[in-house]
Amino acid sequence: MARKESILVSRREFLAMAAAQMTVRSVRPEDLEMPPSGFADFITPVELFFVRTHVAVPRVEIADWRLKVEGHVSTPLTLSMDDLQKLPPAELVGVLECSGNGRSFYEPPVAGLQWTNGAVGNGRWRGVRLADVLQRAGVKAGAVEVLFDGADVPLGTMADFQRSIPMRKALHRDTLLAYSMNGESLPVKHGFPLRAVVPGWAGSSWVKWVTSVRVLNEPFGGFWMKNAYLHPGKPVAPGTVVPPEAMTPVTSLRVKSVIAGVETAGTRRVVRGAAWSGDGGPVAGVDVSVDQGRSWKAARLGGEATRYGWRLWEFSWMPSDDRHTTV
Numbered sequence: 001m002a003r004k005e006s007i008l009v010s011r012r013e014f015l016a017m018a019a020a021q022m023t024v025r026s027v028r029p030e031d032l033e034m035p036p037s038g039f040a041d042f043i044t045p046v047e048l049f050f051v052r053t054h055v056a057v058p059r060v061e062i063a064d065w066r067l068k069v070e071g072h073v074s075t076p077l078t079l080s081m082d083d084l085q086k087l088p089p090a091e092l093v094g095v096l097e098c099s100g101n102g103r104s105f106y107e108p109p110v111a112g113l114q115w116t117n118g119a120v121g122n123g124r125w126r127g128v129r130l131a132d133v134l135q136r137a138g139v140k141a142g143a144v145e146v147l148f149d150g151a152d153v154p155l156g157t158m159a160d161f162q163r164s165i166p167m168r169k170a171l172h173r174d175t176l177l178a179y180s181m182n183g184e185s186l187p188v189k190h191g192f193p194l195r196a197v198v199p200g201w202a203g204s205s206w207v208k209w210v211t212s213v214r215v216l217n218e219p220f221g222g223f224w225m226k227n228a229y230l231h232p233g234k235p236v237a238p239g240t241v242v243p244p245e246a247m248t249p250v251t252s253l254r255v256k257s258v259i260a261g262v263e264t265a266g267t268r269r270v271v272r273g274a275a276w277s278g279d280g281g282p283v284a285g286v287d288v289s290v291d292q293g294r295s296w297k298a299a300r301l302g303g304e305a306t307r308y309g310w311r312l313w314e315f316s317w318m319p320s321d322d323r324h325t326t327v
Contacts, residue, residue, distance in 0.1 A: 023118065031051060032050055036261060037260075040260060040272070050098065051190070052113075057189060074138030089128065091125065091127075091180075094308035095120060097256075127179045127194070128177050143215045146215055147215075148212070150207050169251075174307070177210065200277075200278045202252075231248065267319075270315070276311070286311070286315075288317075
């Protein structure tokens with residue numbers, strides 16, 4: 001009689017095996033996509049967290065690093081990490097998703113990295129409120145935006161990666177300058193020593209390796225605000241060419257749900273996944289259809305309920321016959 005042997009692996013070994021399944025979308029600069037197994041965790045392990053990089057990763061020496069707070073302020077600041085960490089800490093759980101996540105499914109095809117569903121992760125971010133830093137600098141009347149710049153250096157003729165956010169979002173109590181991810185110092189690939197955390201918004205606003213926070217009294221007109229990460233703001237026919245000046249910057253994430261996997265439990269099928277939203281509020285429910293949208297039933301929500309994090313869900317289903325397809 002054949003004997004089935006169980007194989008036990010440690011959490012570290014499991015993560016190492018899962019990390020080996022990361023899809024390489026680009027080698028230089030490095031762009032890595034999370035495997036479907038990453039949707040099984042409420043907090044995405046750093047080893048599985050997707051990586052989006054426009055340039056070579058900069059080397060930052062923390063002893064030399066400083067954050068400059070300048071522009072339309074009364075008191076320009078130059079802060080070390082010790083200075084920042086003397087401010088009241090703030091922490092939140094939030095989804096970080098690339099603006100182009102799911103691009104490979106677009107019809108007609110769209111240029112850019114061909115992400116499937118894995119250019120997203122759910123992290124625990126800790127740092128200081130951007131509003132507290134700006135309060136120390138004294139924002140002058142007439143300020144409209146805050147511009148982030150990092151230690152990364154553009155490649156060739158590429159424009160410096162700089163992104164701005166409106167003052168209302170900059171002053172929101174949940175917008176952070178984060179120095180910690182999942183309880184540890186930010187990994188280099190994810191912005192060490194400091195990155196912007198703009199919860200509810202697409203990852204294009206979550207600037208890494210931050211060295212400068214500049215308050216502006218007029219909208220920023222740089223390349224990465226006027227020529228990239230834009231959308232029409234209204235439905236257009238597939239393939240329609242919309243000029244950049246007729247579009248607006250990507251901000252809030254859209255409501256989204258992903259099926260991570262299906263398991264067989266006796267005669268039943270258990271469908272599991274994750275769902276998240278943007279500025280519209282936390283996920284309140286997930287409905288699943290097994291008949292091509294003719295009817296819908298509520299899935300069971302699991303994990304923590306947070307303002308900006310994703311919500312894990314599962315749906316148990318008894319197929320009525322063998323004529324079904326599991327995708």
